[in-house]
Amino acid sequence: MAERGRRGRPRSAEADAAIVAAATELLLRHGYGGLSMEEVAERAAVAKTTLYRRWPTKDHLAVAVVARLQEDDEITDTGDIRKDLTDYMEKVAGGLNRMRAAGRRPGEDSTSAGTVAELVAASGRHDDIAELRGRLYARRNALARELIERARRRGDLRADLDSEVLLDQLAGALYYRVLITGTPVDRAYAERLVAAALDGAL
């Protein structure tokens, strides 16, 4: 049995939580370049060996931060699919904007992908991160697909809907603007995006 801390949780879970909390604060405040394993260990009051055993590189730790932040993005089902998808896309855009701005001073260039790009590169550098990221997005998208499926069963969406492609189109447009074209994403854009995906171009 794992050794337990004062709140009854295994010590390792407490240490993990402290590490991820410290890393989240550093990443959001100072960006990817300002995330230092040394400083995370110090702030979380754990030995560096503990930190490295759990997250072998800074890339791994940064992805753990994003996974934690994404857990907060709840998907709400009000029964109005246009509103629900728009709300969800606004949340995704908000998360991207937060990472895009991490470590930047207010007012500084807001079109660069910033830390979002570094996180993508982290997946490119480590196969285990790419795999973890694949699982993370599969889980996240499964929740969104349930929302879409319910709307389809209510008859609010077409019966032969390709829900995988619909989600790729929606989330993809946001990531594309942040990572590739360097254009803004916000509530107004989420509304245009959902309208285009629901109504079609024909």
Added chain:
Amino acid sequence: MAERGRRGRPRSAEADAAIVAAATELLLRHGYGGLSMEEVAERAAVAKTTLYRRWPTKDHLAVAVVARLQEDDEITDTGDIRKDLTDYMEKVAGGLNRMRAAGRRPGEDSTSAGTVAELVAASGRHDDIAELRGRLYARRNALARELIERARRRGDLRADLDSEVLLDQLAGALYYRVLITGTPVDRAYAERLVAAALDGAL
């Protein structure tokens, strides 16, 4: 007047072309990690100072390679917008797959974003590259928007079409699958994607 080489072009243009050709071959064969400024200078038979004067970092040179490769992606207008968009998306997917596979042995993991991710990170690291990349995609998307506009004027697409969002949805879905979810993109996916964007989810 610039000094001219034997084919009448300024020597600097000849050197640039030789540099980009050497960099393209190295990048496609060995991936981002295998692109070395030293080796590019040697293969292109230019002084390293010449290379660095034109492209101050490997990131800058890699983006020049992508810009050159993208110039080959022609957009064809046959008058059938579904076919034209599908063909174009297949070309974009092909370019992404080529970069994704750069430096990998045949049969090796094909879901990692590989060099595509490194190129995105290069934009995140250098503001001048982010700006250049923005201009590059603006020009590329302007051509695709003309195709869409012609179809709209013919009455094949809805009159109130949001062509910026349509392109974000189409290209975005491909980049999202390559960079984020680690899923394949091919002709069959391009067909599903264009169908979803044209027909809409309602």
